[in-house]
Amino acid sequence: AIHLTQSPSSLSASVGDRVTITCRASQGITSSLAWYQQKPGKAPNLLIYDASTLESGVPSRFSGSLSGTDFTLTISSLQPEDFATYFCQQFKSYPRFGGGTKVEIK
Amino acid sequence: EVQLVESGGGLGQPDRSLRLSCAASGFTFDNYAMHWVRQGPGKGLEWVSGISWNSGNIDYADSVKGRFTISRDNAKRSLYLQMNSLRAEDTALYYCVKDIGDTFYIFDYWGQGTLVTVSS
Numbered sequence: 526a527i528h529l530t531q532s533p534s535s536l537s538a539s540v541g542d543r544v545t546i547t548c549r550a551s552q553g554i555t556s557s558l559a560w561y562q563q564k565p566g567k568a569p570n571l572l573i574y575d576a577s578t579l580e581s582g583v584p585s586r587f588s589g590s591l592s593g594t595d596f597t598l599t600i601s602s603l604q605p606e607d608f609a610t611y612f613c614q615q616f617k618s619y620p621r622f623g624g625g626t627k628v629e630i631k
Numbered sequence: 632e633v634q635l636v637e638s639g640g641g642l643g644q645p646d647r648s649l650r651l652s653c654a655a656s657g658f659t660f661d662n663y664a665m666h667w668v669r670q671g672p673g674k675g676l677e678w679v680s681g682i683s684w685n686s687g688n689i690d691y692a693d694s695v696k697g698r699f700t701i702s703r704d705n706a707k708r709s710l711y712l713q714m715n716s717l718r719a720e721d722t723a724l725y726y727c728v729k730d731i732g733d734t735f736y737i738f739d740y741w742g743q744g745t746l747v748t749v750s751s
Contacts (some may be wrong), residue, residue: 559737561676568726568741569676580739612676616736619690620666620678 527551527615531623537631544600546626548613556591557617560598563625564609572611573598603628633657633740635727640745643717651745653710653727658740661685661705664730666738667712669723669747679725680712683734694720717749 528551538544548558556576561569571580573589576596586601600607608630613623639651651667666681680691680701689701700713710727724744731737 561738568743569738570741571731571737571739574731574737614676614738619692620681620736622676622678625675 527554527618527621529613529615529621529623531613531626533626534624535627535629537629538603539631540603540605542603542631544603544607544628546598546611546613546628548596548598548623550594550596550615550617553594554615554617557615558589558591558596559614559616560587560589561612561614562607562609563612569612600628633729635729635740635742637725637727637742637745640725640747643714643721643747643749644751645717645719645749647717649714649717649747651712651714651725651727651747653742655708655710655727655729658729660708663732664688664734665703665710666728666730666736667701667710668726668728668738668741669721670726670744671720671723674723677723678736681730681734681736682710688734714747717747719749721747722749723747 530549559574560572563569576591577589590597610625610627634656636654643649667679682701698716702711726744727742728738729740731739
């Protein structure tokens with residue numbers, strides 16, 4: 526099974542900060558990775574798929590990239606509505622999610 | 632507007648059964664694969680099962696294989712999950728989820744979830 530290691534598990538940041546979250550796959554998954562945002566009490570929301578394709582309607586401050594087996598979600602300038610938990614998910618084989626990164630207000 | 636509305640959750644006893652349903656609207660249901668994804672209390676996300684547009688391709692997570700059965704009725708625009716031999720570890724919020732296409736395993740719309748609690 527392909528496992529995803531997401532880091533950090535939590536972080537504190539301020540509005541306007543640049544935030545980076547990393548997801549490492551246990552084996553090569555080409556670009557078969559998606560990122561989701563989940564706010565408390567709500568269902569997850571698709572942000573990015575195929576490692577770097579922005580889902581329709583998602584603000585351009587969100588971006589995704591790939592380097593080897595390391596995937597990165599970047600929020601270029603954190604906004605108040607971005608405080609949430611972020612999950613990565615691989616779809617190279619049976620879908621599996623990372624453990625999540627909680628972005629909190631500093 | 633895409634809407635996915637789950638129902639059927641509740642308290643289930645160990646080794647008993649529950650059946651979840653999901654009513655879909657706002658998109659051409661029989662063009663897309665559908666899935667169930669669950670989230671345990673305070674835990675992460677776990678894909679449970681998926682079904683292709685014509686029910687020709689069905690997959691399950693190892694944790695539920697042999698106990699759960701996914702199905703769909705395209706005429707009724709509905710997705711189902713028959714959950715048998717329930718275990719405590721099946722306790723979770725169960726989301727009905729739309730695939731971005733036919734079994735791409737990219738999840739672009741989610742329902743609000745139905746809570747399943749397994750306890751005696």
